[in-house]
Amino acid sequence: MAQVEWKGGTEHWTTKGDVRLFLWEKKASPDVSFVGTLLFIHGSSMASQPSYDLSVPGRPDSSVMDWFTARGFNTWCMDNEGYGRSSKHRPINNDISNGADDIEAGSRYILERNGGKPLFVYGVSSGALKAALFAQRHPKRVARLALDAFVWTGENSPTLKERAKRLTDYQTEIRRPINRAFVHSIFNRDHPGAADPATVDAFADAILTLDDSMPTGTYVDMCSRLPLIDPEKLTVPTLIMRGEYDGIASFDDLTRFFEKLPNMDKQFSVMSGISHASFQQKNYLRVYHLLHAFFTLPPVQFKG
Secondary structure, eight states, rough: OOOOOSSSSSSEEETTTTTTEEEEEEEETSSSSOOOEEEEEEOOOOOHHHHOOOOTTTTTTOOOOHHHEEEEEEEEEETTSSSSTSOSSSSEEEHHHHHHHHHHHHEEEEETTTTTTOEEEEEEEEEHHHHHHHEEEEEEEEEEEESSSSSSSSSHHHHHHHHGGHHHHHHHSSEOOOHHHHHHHHSSSSTTTOOHHHHHHHHHHHHHHHHHEEESSHHHHHHHHOOOOOOOGOOOOOOOOOOOOOOOOOOOHHHHHHHSEEEEEEEEEEETTTTSSGSSTTTTHHHHHHHHHHHHHOSSSSOO
């Protein structure tokens, strides 16, 4: 396995009771105008740095954190409890609600350092559910919210239908083993070829450097407890991002959710040529552009 190093950022730690939470910060470039603070939330099967600060030779701007710092954003990511460098000592399965509690603690730490200005928040897959639940609970802390590979009820989801076959196993264990083959399966289950092999290999190296197992809680929630988010209580400006080939949620599931969002400062975007884990896809720069456009929209001048 290749050695993975994380460079150019600052390590931080905060607490949630007796749980220590790891945060990683990269500051905005001083050569551009400052825009704001952006927090990235990871998914079920990987810690934060592999997801958002991955360096891949021959793949420009592979680190989304670096891409956004070059455009004026202070960027942060954090490991949820049970993942990466954060605490793993409690005998719990680290479900979606617990992940939203982590974001509450992490965001409080960040807000103490940025003057209390609301955050731009991005979450992918179960990280999107955690981010949405956090925003539902703490709307004043969120300036704009992007939900990538999000699922609402799970109706007609091929990924969740297949995953539910092992629900009993996930309910009886608090962690599940992962290996290189599993990481590759993330990119082969929906549309093989949407991500290039070198990127997937680098991603696997980075994930397996930090973990050889993952909590089961998000899988249990997504297979048996949906819906976890009430769209009518999600009041912040929201972007729903749906990969063309992503099997985690049907279009109907997401469009019904989108219709119910009360804030008319909202967008729904279909990402062409994208399956699951959009930042690791061949079309990743289109995803960056989409996010940047949403986070840098001019203020509304007329609301009627």
